[in-house]
Amino acid sequence: MKNGLEIAVKKLSLNSRQGVREFTNEVKLLLKVQHRNLASLGARSYPDSIESVKPIKHRGTILLRLTSINIPYYKRRTASLDWSKRFEIIVGVAKGLLYLHEESPVKIIHRDIKASNILLDNRLNPKIADFGMARLFQRDDTHVNTFKISGTL
Template identity: 45%
Template sequence: MSWHGIEQFKTEITVITKVQHRNLVKLLGYCIHGEDRLLVYELLPNSSLDSFIFDTTKRAVLDWKRRSQIIEGIAQGLLYLHKYSRLRIIHRDLKASNVLLDNDLNPKISDFGTARIFGDDESRANTLKVVGTYGYMSPEYAMKGIISEKSDVYSFGVMMLEIITGKKNTSFSDMDDHLNLVGHVWNLWKDGRISDIADPSLGETIPMLEISRYVQVGLLCVEETAADRPTMSDVVSILNNESLVDLPVPNQPAFSAANRYRNNNNLVQNPESSDNTLTISDLEAR
C-alpha cells in the first residue's frame, strides 16, 4: 500500500544497483508479488539516524566525534552521487530517516525512490510534480519545481544542523516563536551563542571552534539562493580542512519563517504518507 507506487520502486532499483559507495546502502535483491513490493537491503542493525539523534536517551551515544563522522560520511556519499558515480543523481528526499546506520554507526544514504538521474550536460531540471519532505526542500524546488545538486545541498544543511543540535527542524518550537530550527540556529549564530546551539547531551568539554565551523557550513548550505550555497565538493573540502578559517558569512536562511511558505504555496500532505512527506501537484513556476 506504499504511496510511492511502482514507478518509485523501479527508480530505487535502477539507481541503487548502478552505484556503489561505502556511504550508500547496498541493495541485495527485490521481489514483486501481486501488489506487494519488497526491497532487500544489507543488514543495518542500528536502523536510521533519526532513531538516534531525536531520541533523548539514544543520542547520548553520539558524542561529537561520532556526529562529525556521520556528517562527513553523508557528505561523502552525496558528493559521490553528484560527481563520481556512473550516474549523476539528485536524491531529492535527503533526511535523517533516510540515512541508515551500520553496526559501527557509519551512515549510509538510502531510499532512492524519488531520485532524479541527470545527464552529463544537465545542471538543473524543472518538474510540475514536487515530491519531498516539508522542512528539507529548498525554496526553488518547493515553489518553482527546480531541481539541481543545490536542492540536495539544502537538505544536507538542514540535516547537518539537526545532527549538531539534536532537534528536528519540522517539529521545533521555542519560547521566542521561531518557526523552525534553522531560524533558531541562525539567530543564535548571529549572536555568537554557539554553546546554546550544540546539543546539551554533548556535555561541556566539546570543541566549540569546530562546532562553530560546522554550524557555519550548515547555514551556508541553507542559503535562500541556490547559487550562494556551496557544492558538496566545497562542503567536503571545508570539513576536511581544519586550518581553513576564512569561510563565507552566511545570509539569513530560506524559510526561517517556515509556516509562511507552507501556507502560501498550497503544499498538500499525502494522507497515506508519513514523516511529513508532501507532494505539490500542478505547480507553476513563478
C-alpha cells in the same frame, strides 16, 4: 536471516499502484551505484509483491539515534551521539552525495535527504537510503531544473 545478516526490507504490494514508480525508480538507481555511504540493494519477488532488500548491520537511522534518547526503551539500547561522531556521520553523508553527484557512473540527485533516510551500520557509518524520489541527470549537465517541489517531511 538465518545466517545472522540483518536487512532492511521495503515491500511493494502489486495490488496497489501507490508508490510503484518510486519503488521501480529506487531499484533501478541502486543497481547502478555502489559506495560505502549508500545503502546496497538486492531484490526478490513473490506472486503478490516485490521486495527490495538492503543488507545492513542496523543501528537505526540518524533520526532514531538523535530522538530516541528520551524514549526509555532506546536509552538502554543506544548511546547518544557525541559531536565528533555526529561530524563523522555528516562527512560520510557528504561523501555519499559527492559520489552521487560527481563520481558515480550515472549522476543522481537524491531529492529527499533527511535524518530518517540515513541508515547507520554497526560502526555508525551512514548509508544513504530511499532513492524513490531520486532523478538521473546527464553527465555533462552542471545544473538541473526541477519543475515541482519534491521531498518528504
